[in-house]
Amino acid sequence: xSAVPGWCFVAAMAALPLVLPDxxxxxxxxxxxxxxxxxxxxxxLLGYTGQLSLGHAAFFGLGAYASALxxxxxxxxxxxxxxxxxxxxxxxxxxxxxxxxAGGFGWLLGRLAFRVRGAYFVIITICFAQVLRMVALxxxxxxxxxxxxxGLSPFSLWLPGQGVVELYAKNQTYWLVLGVxxxxxxxxxxxxxxxxxxxxxxxxxxxxxxxSVGIRVTHxxxxxxxVSAGIAGAAGSLFAHNVRIVDPDxxxxxxxxTMVIMVITGGKGTLWGPVVGGLIFGLLPDLxxxxxxxxxxxxxxxxxxxxxxxxxxRGIVPAIAALMPARRPGRGATASPVSQEAP
Amino acid sequence: MSAPPLLSVEQVAVxxxxxxxxADLSFTVAEGExxxxxxxxxxxxxTAFNVITGYMRPRDGRVRFRGQxxxxxxxxxxxxxxxxxxxxxxxxxxxxxxxxxARMALHLRGRTGLLGALLRLPAARREEARLQEEAWAMLDFxxxxxxxxxxxxxxxxxxxxxxGIALAAAAAPQxxxxxxxxxxxxxxxxxxxxxxxxxxxxxxxxxxxxxxxMAMVMRISDRIVVLNQGRVIAAGPPAExxxxxxxxxxxxxxxxxxxxAHAAA
Numbered sequence: 001x002s003a004v005p006g007w008c009f010v011a012a013m014a015a016l017p018l019v020l021p022d023x024x025x026x027x028x029x030x031x032x033x034x035x036x037x038x039x040x041x042x043x044x045l046l047g048y049t050g051q052l053s054l055g056h057a058a059f060f061g062l063g064a065y066a067s068a069l070x071x072x073x074x075x076x077x078x079x080x081x082x083x084x085x086x087x088x089x090x091x092x093x094x095x096x097x098x099x100x101x102a103g104g105f106g107w108l109l110g111r112l113a114f115r116v117r118g119a120y121f122v123i124i125t126i127c128f129a130q131v132l133r134m135v136a137l138x139x140x141x142x143x144x145x146x147x148x149x150x151g152l153s154p155f156s157l158w159l160p161g162q163g164v165v166e167l168y169a170k171n172q173t174y175w176l177v178l179g180v181x182x183x184x185x186x187x188x189x190x191x192x193x194x195x196x197x198x199x200x201x202x203x204x205x206x207x208x209x210x211x212s213v214g215i216r217v218t219h220x221x222x223x224x225x226x227v228s229a230g231i232a233g234a235a236g237s238l239f240a241h242n243v244r245i246v247d248p249d250x251x252x253x254x255x256x257x258t259m260v261i262m263v264i265t266g267g268k269g270t271l272w273g274p275v276v277g278g279l280i281f282g283l284l285p286d287l288x289x290x291x292x293x294x295x296x297x298x299x300x301x302x303x304x305x306x307x308x309x310x311x312x313x314r315g316i317v318p319a320i321a322a323l324m325p326a327r328r329p330g331r332g333a334t335a336s337p338v339s340q341e342a343p
Numbered sequence: 344m345s346a347p348p349l350l351s352v353e354q355v356a357v358x359x360x361x362x363x364x365x366a367d368l369s370f371t372v373a374e375g376e377x378x379x380x381x382x383x384x385x386x387x388x389x390t391a392f393n394v395i396t397g398y399m400r401p402r403d404g405r406v407r408f409r410g411q412x413x414x415x416x417x418x419x420x421x422x423x424x425x426x427x428x429x430x431x432x433x434x435x436x437x438x439x440x441x442x443x444x445a446r447m448a449l450h451l452r453g454r455t456g457l458l459g460a461l462l463r464l465p466a467a468r469r470e471e472a473r474l475q476e477e478a479w480a481m482l483d484f485x486x487x488x489x490x491x492x493x494x495x496x497x498x499x500x501x502x503x504x505x506x507g508i509a510l511a512a513a514a515a516p517q518x519x520x521x522x523x524x525x526x527x528x529x530x531x532x533x534x535x536x537x538x539x540x541x542x543x544x545x546x547x548x549x550x551x552x553x554x555x556x557m558a559m560v561m562r563i564s565d566r567i568v569v570l571n572q573g574r575v576i577a578a579g580p581p582a583e584x585x586x587x588x589x590x591x592x593x594x595x596x597x598x599x600x601x602x603x604a605h606a607a608a
Contacts, residue, residue, distance in 0.1 A: 187461060190460055190461050190462075190463065191457070191460055191461065194455060194459075194460030194467070194471075195450065195453045195455045195460065195470075195471075195474070196455070196456065196457055196460045197460070198443070198446055198447045198450070199447070199450055201436075201439065201443075201447070202436060202447040202450070205436040205437065205438060205439060206434060206435070206436055206437070208398075208430070208434065209430070209434045209435070209436065209510065210447070211417070211418040211419045211422070212396065212418055212419075212422060212427060212428055212430070212434075212511070213422060213427065213447065213448045213450055213451065213510060213511070213513065213514060214419050214422035214423045214427070214450050214451040214514065215419055215447075215450050216417075216419045217419065223457055227457070
């Protein structure tokens with residue numbers, strides 16, 4: 001796909017706060033953006049390796065907690081009379097910590113869970129998220145349990161000439177989320193259009209054949225999980241500092257389901273699928289709140305999902321792509337063809 | 344004293360549940376040869392392939408490739424060592440285009456990892472361009488370049504079989520194992536398939552073949568190893584195998600293709 005329409009879309013989104021300075025719309029878009037980042041990360045696993053992680057909120061929650069705890073600092077006993085202490089850190093360090101912690105757990109989960117695949121992997125990921133929720137609820141000294149971590153500082157950025165600026169304003173947070181989302185999109189795009197991405201798709205399409213041409217199964221699945229978990233952790237960190245509170249509910253199944261629905265609606269295994277699905281399910285519930293009560297809306301979404309699965313089983317983006325004339329990489333051209341975006 | 348063989352299968356025994364699939368299998372393949380493994384259905388040919396390529400673990404015995412023991416190694420490692428197989432049932436990346444199939448099969452010809460992919464370093468870009476060239480060259484070689492944009496599952500059956508061989512041969516393995524490449528092909532497609540195997544051999548690839556089409560086996564092989572009930576009953580050049588009383592006994596009544604092959608050869 002040519003990159004031009006994509007960059008036009010980004011430019012339009014970036015200009016939005018200037019054209020339409022509606023604070024409510026911006027905050028809705030910001031939280032939609034955070035979930036779109038989550039959906040982009042889930043898509044790398046679900047769409048490109050074919051492995052369904054139903055515990056994806058685990059990475060999201062790990063990122064939220066890691067970021068919140070790093071920025072608040074902590075002082076806890078770890079047994080044997082020892083204490084682990086961390087003074088409060090700047091938010092950007094929390095953001096990096098979120099990526100590292102989530103990515104680290106992604107590595108661990110990938111190493112352990114990819115001994116089994118398919119349904120067993122799904123079950124293990126669900127358990128993983130539940131265990132983390134239990135830990136968050138019960139390790140009160142560290143996480144405050146159900147009392148939640150409160151009073152998180154907003155994001156801060158170092159800007160040339162102005163020093164460290166805290167992003168209190170809605171439009172600043174919006175731009176930050178947009179920037180991170182674009183970055184995450186590009187990371188996934190680079191991977192997908194590379195030898196690594198082809199290995200992932202090969203494993204998804206035909207594992208036996210993929211192994212016979214020398215593709216190392218665990219190696220590539222773990223790479224995908226680590227990157228996916230790291231991006232989900234980044235989304236969790238943005239979430240924490242956007243709502244300024246983190247409680248054990250970030251590990252709830254509903255967050256995972258939200259991301260899965262976004263990916264499947266938009267089109268799994270396509271770069272734009274999670275963006276399109278995320279915009280639909282991130283914006284509609286809030287924007288239509290005036291028109292219909294949430295309960296009625298959810299019933300309508302249920303019906304819409306069923307219809308979608310029946311008539312566009314591969315999602316919206318592949319359905320639209322099928323209407324467009326096929327683009328073909330010319331012989332000898334060095335540009336990356338898009339054909340990995342086959343279903 | 345000849346050079347050490349490229350592949351040597353030594354006293355391999357395989358048991359699947361209570362069934363002895365291979366009782367005692369030993370044979371060698373020298374560099375540059377085309378060797379066929381034949382035998383009635385259930386003789387253990389595909390099992391032998393699975394053992395050699397790491398998809399199945401033998402109960403006993405060794406498989407040496409360039410002196411290195413392959414038993415217990417994963418298929419992807421064995422492929423990286425230079426030994427790649429094709430599959431009996433058509434095996435392609437069905438929903439991807441023919442061109443994508445070729446690029447995926449060239450995995451071992453590249454080295455780009457996560458970092459190279461993310462940063463698009465010059466080395467990664469050069470490699471990408473080279474792999475693209477190699478993919479086209481491979482499609483030219485098997486005559487599928489015109490079908491590059493077609494999803495592999497929409498190819499005609501014969502073309503899918505050829506793509507399957509191309510995928511196995513893509514990374515230029517030293518030893519290529521082909522599991523019934525001509526299965527289900529009509530006579531003209533079989534001739535094409537045979538020509539393709541010859542061209543692969545001429546390119547310097549050593550080939551181990553399992554095939555039921557006796558006319559093809561007799562014409563293409565340098566040596567033939569005959570299996571029956573999990574044992575080698577004969578091994579040698581086609582002319583010898585054709586006259587071997589044990590082989591004739593094993594096949595009589597079993598495979599009607601045998602006599603016609605005999606006549607044709």
